[in-house]
Amino acid sequence: MTAQWAIYFSNLYDRSVSDDFDDDWERTVRTLINDTLDTITLDSSVCVSAALVQTLIRSLPRGKAGGIDGVRHEHLIYACDAISPVLARLFTGMLRLGYIPTDMKRGEIITLHKGGKKRKDDPNNYRAITLSSVILKLYELVLLERCQDSILRSLNAQQGGFQKQLGCNMTSFVLRETLHHAREQSSKVFVCCLDGKQAFDHVWHDGLFYKLLDLGVDDNTFVSIHNMYKDAQCHVRYNGLCSESFPIAQGTKQGGKSSPSMNIAFIDGLIQELEASGNGLCLYGLNVASPTLANDMVLLSFSKGGLDNMLDICYRYSCKWRYFL
Numbered sequence: 001m002t003a004q005w006a007i008y009f010s011n012l013y014d015r016s017v018s019d020d021f022d023d024d025w026e027r028t029v030r031t032l033i034n035d036t037l038d039t040i041t042l043d044s045s046v047c048v049s050a051a052l053v054q055t056l057i058r059s060l061p062r063g064k065a066g067g068i069d070g071v072r073h074e075h076l077i078y079a080c081d082a083i084s085p086v087l088a089r090l091f092t093g094m095l096r097l098g099y100i101p102t103d104m105k106r107g108e109i110i111t112l113h114k115g116g117k118k119r120k121d122d123p124n125n126y127r128a129i130t131l132s133s134v135i136l137k138l139y140e141l142v143l144l145e146r147c148q149d150s151i152l153r154s155l156n157a158q159q160g161g162f163q164k165q166l167g168c169n170m171t172s173f174v175l176r177e178t179l180h181h182a183r184e185q186s187s188k189v190f191v192c193c194l195d196g197k198q199a200f201d202h203v204w205h206d207g208l209f210y211k212l213l214d215l216g217v218d219d220n221t222f223v224s225i226h227n228m229y230k231d232a233q234c235h236v237r238y239n240g241l242c243s244e245s246f247p248i249a250q251g252t253k254q255g256g257k258s259s260p261s262m263n264i265a266f267i268d269g270l271i272q273e274l275e276a277s278g279n280g281l282c283l284y285g286l287n288v289a290s291p292t293l294a295n296d297m298v299l300l301s302f303s304k305g306g307l308d309n310m311l312d313i314c315y316r317y318s319c320k321w322r323y324f325l
Contacts, residue, residue, distance in 0.1 A: 008123050021322050106132075137257045140228070200251060271297075
């Protein structure tokens with residue numbers, strides 16, 4: 001059974017292929033990423049302060065599982081004052097070199113059945129949890145401190161996921177008020193709910209790197225994020241047995257501190273295209289064509305033709321950026 005789980009996850013995290021995907025665009029993006037990496041000169045003066053590491057350690061939650069190295073959040077929290085300067089020097093070296101040790105990028109996947117009457121012979125009825133290095137998770141927070149502003153600054157206002165003072169309630173409020181307004185105006189509203197298939201697991205790595213470059217992420221942070229995904233591997237633990245390791249060729253890091261931000265950066269271009277198309281619904285001059293929570297999106301239009309056009313945009317975007325609707 002352990003080997004079967006390994007085959008399942010190996011296939012899941014292998015590069016997605018489809019006859020509908022835009023292979024010419026993939027080659028263009030891959031070439032751009034490789035050329036950029038060849039020409040980048042890393043800033044050797046960047047520094048991660050012990051004070052920042054100390055602050056980030058104190059923000060870590062307790063009671064969470066550690067990685068395969070056995071280190072847990074509590075180890076860092078209780079040794080915060082002593083270990084912060086040491087980790088600051090380590091992270092400074094990693095940031096200046098754009099390098100992350102391979103062992104830090106290894107993960108262990110365990111599976112939990114979702115419960116209820118869901119069939120136990122269907123892998124889609126299990127929740128996968130990846131146990132990864134807490135040192136790397138802490139380093140991800142350092143990288144987020146450096147790039148979060150670049151990501152959020154250009155983020156579309158219709159995105160309600162993974163941001164302070166936003167979330168499910170706010171996105172639901174926008175949707176409810178929009179439909180209420182249409183009802184008051186005796187207008188029809190054509191609605192379609194979209195959810196990317198295993199969206200976090202199917203993020204195209206080079207596509208994500210392309211978007212980070214477009215957002216203006218600094219060179220050291222960009223190279224570090226690129227290296228974090230390079231040569232990452234996982235194995236599956238089931239009933240006390242471990243499978244062979246397999247590469248992670250796509251998807252944001254499961255359980256990673258930076259994954260939510262990476263995910264909304266990856267999907268933001270679709271919201272921008274839907275808004276710019278002019279096919280969606282507007283409310284008092286505000287474009288509410290596609291209220292979105294992470295990858296869960298609602299398309300709204302006053303006409304069936306408008307909704308059809310928006311669906312075409314979503315399909316073309318998924319082909320260009322290599323994921324499934």
